[in-house]
Amino acid sequence: MTAHRKTQVDLSSKAAPFAIRSERAADVAMREALLDASFGENRHGRTCQRLRDGRAPAAGLALSAVRGGTLVGTVRLWHVSAGGRPALVLGPLAVDPACRELGIGAALMHQALAAARARGHAAVILLGDAPYYARFGFSPAKTGELSLPGPFERDRLLAIEFTTGALDSAAGMIVPTRAALPKRRAARALQAHAA
DSSP: OOOOOOEEEOOSTTSOOEEEEEOOGGGHHHHHHHHHHHHOGGGGGSGGGGGTTTOOOOTTOEEEEEETTEEEEEEEEEEEEETTEEEEEEOOOEEOGGGTTTTHHHHHHHHHHHHHHHTTOOEEEEESOHHHHGGGTOBSTTTTTEEOSSOOOGGGEEEEESSTTTTTTOOEEEEEOSOOOOHHHHHHHHHHHHO
């Protein structure tokens, strides 16, 4: 198993450093509160949520950004089949609004993509703003024939390949591929969210 290194960034003398580390069980309540604040409490009805519901993120690919002992950012990646091609879906990426000018989102993206590549994954897909994600190498070039299990804006379906050709001719529905969590564990996750 690959160990994740902690990234510590001090962006200016006024900015407290933050660390990026693997998500811990103690992060769950703070993560859920951050996601609600960032995307609204109706975020569970979004299209990409259907790829995550009742499933665990990919091993080693759930990251937290912590500043001053408080969770200020999160990103997770999930196993999917992109029209029959193995890939990961990234999301959601969220940063505490009070910390958005500190580079935490970019640091989370760089670390998540580096970890996915190091673990041998061939491609990552996400639904997001093309101008923001283009700087990380994402584009709609390989997603034109892919679809999601719900409504989405075609120009926001983006991908990056770590292995050249990983998404060549990928067509069809993007679906989750890992087994669903046992009902008891999924229920605990929902209870933690409701708390």
